[in-house]
Amino acid sequence: MPIPLLIDTDTAADDCFALLVGLLDPRADLLAITMVAGNVGFDQQVDNAFLTVGLAGRLGQVPVHLGARDPLVRPWLSAEDVHGDGVGGLKRPDDGHEASAEHAVDAMIRLAREHKGELRIVAIGPLTNLALAVQKDPEFVSNVGSLFVMGGSINARGNITPAAEYNIYVDPEAADIVFSAGFSDVVVISWDPLTITDALFDQGRIDRIAALDTPLSRFFVRANQATFDFDTAVGLAGSSHCDSLSVLLALDRSLSTAERRYRLEVETQGTLTRGATVFDWASDDNNVTAIETVDGERFFDYMLGMLATTPVIAQSAA
Template sequence: MPIPLLIDTDTAADDCFALLVGLLDPRADLLAITMVAGNVGFDQQVDNAFLTVGLAGRLGEVPVHLGARDPLVRPWLSASDVHGDGVGGLKRPDDGHAPSDEDAVDAMIRLAKEHKGELSIVAIGPLTNIALAVQKDPEFVANVGSLYVMGGSINARGNITPAAEYNIYVDPEAADIVFSAGFADVVVISWDPLTITDAVFDQERIDRIAALDTTLSRFFVRANQATFDFDSRVGIGGSSHCDSLTALLALDRSLATAESRYRLEVETEGTRTRGATVFDWQSDDNNVTAIEKVDGERFFDYMLTLLGTEPAA
């Protein structure tokens, strides 16, 4: 039976590819896409989401809900220096589709209640919407089946500051609320070491994707170019694909080859360490499972197959 899925996203580049996983993998029953302030301007993120849904041939089937346009207490911080507009300059067609009238947080709460204990939420942006749902509905935490979070680094380097990964840094207060809320199953996909070890596509991999010459592979190469260029300049060796990896892990946990339980705390006050994630391996009060290693070749092969398909118009 397909997994009831909700993807909470700040749609740009790899977020788009994560949406393709949710939209096209038959193991996923993607019930909603919820938008949260993150990578690029909010309205651009919404256009990017609809563009992706359209490329997957799913317009009108999966609703897009608008959520928080700002972090809980801090000004929004863009990552457009990394992603550009998130889709390589592509413009969303005038398709006539509009976001749902239902707020993202309300949709999240409703779907968790309707699919109590079964809904998997894939959070691949700042955790603002999730924190607002925790605060609004006392039953929300218990209703969610699993929460997959792309965020943080396991006591390692960040990608927006030396200490912090972008999604956590943008809204550390929200992250603190979420990780302290008591969700039964929180799975963390970290930036370092996991993403930059097992989820990087170098030029040879990008060339193999380009050679597919499908609608989706052409979209991937173009939308991914700014991220590839940035990540390559800072020494990563190719583009990083933590968001699509997170979406796939929500459907197929067997991709993970190593994971551990930790007590995860978020630094909200530090002058130089705002947004840092402290993974305590000695705690007896663990609150997350951190994926520490995945089968990177299998992940790439999955994406190659996904991007090689031509969705029905």
């Protein structure tokens, strides 16, 4: 049976590719895409999501729900310096499709109730929508089957500040609420060390994707260019693909080659450490499982195979 899946996203670059995993993998029953303030302007994120759904040939099949346009208590901080507009200047076609009238938080709560104990939520942006769902519905936490969170760093190396990863930094209060809520199964895909060790695509890998010359591979190369340029400029060996990895892990945990239980706490007050994630390896009160290593070659091969496919509608959309 396909896995009931919800992806909560701030759609730009790798978020788009993560959506493709959820949209195209036959193991996934993608029930909803929920939007949260993050990488780029909110309306741009929504356009990016619909563009991606169209490329996958799934318009009208997977609803897009609009969620929080701002963090809980802080001003929004973009990552447009990293991602540009998130899709390499591509414009969403005037396809007539609109976002659902149901708010993202209400959709989360409803789907968790309808698929109690089975729904897997993959959060690849700030955790604002999830925190609001926790606050709104006392049963939400127990209804969710598994929660996969792309965020944080196990060794405290950040990508927005020296101490903090972007998704947690943007709304640390929301992250604190989510990690303290008592979800039965929380899996964390960290930016460091996991992503920048096992989920980087160097120029050779990008060239292999480009050589496919399919609508999806052309989209990947174009939407990924700004992120690739930024990541390599700051010393990484290629572009990072933590969001795609997170969705794939929600569908296929066998990709993980090492994981460990931790007590995870979020710093909300520190002047220099706002948004830092503290992974306590010695705690007897663990609340997350952190994926520590994955089979990076197998991950890339999966992405290469997915991008080699040509969804029917994608031919006229790229």
